[in-house]
Amino acid sequence: MTIDVRTVRYDDYRRAQGLVLPFKITTDHGVDGDADVVQIERIEHTTTTAETFRRPRPPNDFVIAGFQTCGAPTS
């Protein structure tokens, strides 16, 4: 059984948009010097669409050049 230890540090709390939020988030996966550091610069109220929380769309990166469909007899 694999054990994964992930340590998330929330630092630099400030008031923003009526909330108290961390402006620095550091995720350490246990590998020296390989922490993921997010430095938040801006927090704002926003609006969303139906797409916002939908499944991410895979990129359309597979195309066969000159491909054409053709009908096949069914009877």
Add this chain to the structure above:
Amino acid sequence: MEERRMPYRIAAVGALMALRTVTLAAAEPNSILASARAAAGIADRSYAGFIMESGSERASGLSGRWSTVVDLATGKTRSTSNFGIFSTAVVWNGHSYWRQDASGGVHLIDSDFMRAVHVTDAWLTQFGYLRRDALAQCWNRWRIEQRTGGVSRSFALRRDKGNPLNCGSTRIPNDSREPCRK
């Protein structure tokens, strides 16, 4: 006054999480959020609207842009990281969790275990560091350790300086189970 009440709130949340250990995977995310807020004396109506956080990200020697949209009412989130040569995304819609990796492939992470982990993450996001009078005011620097593996999971909240704080864990070793206190 607020600071004096904080340890009781933290203890209440710790007790809530301990009770929820067994049923967390099957519970409705919204009910977990509502229960957590009720245990802490925070009204659901305190959370409304959407916020977008944006900034920079540094990972594995690469620099990029990061943004997250959070539905304060339900804990739904969409986070994206864009490093130019590739981008990644994570979406939690309240019931399902998708991860788009650097290849562009989209993976539904839907095991009971991961759903439970993400529900807990959503809870932490909504309650732990988005609450209006965040723990940060009392614990101005703290960290969350998340251990995953098989079906075990634990969260440990610790102060970087001063007395350790353990609460909110779903499985805490007996030797570290102590009341949350300042």
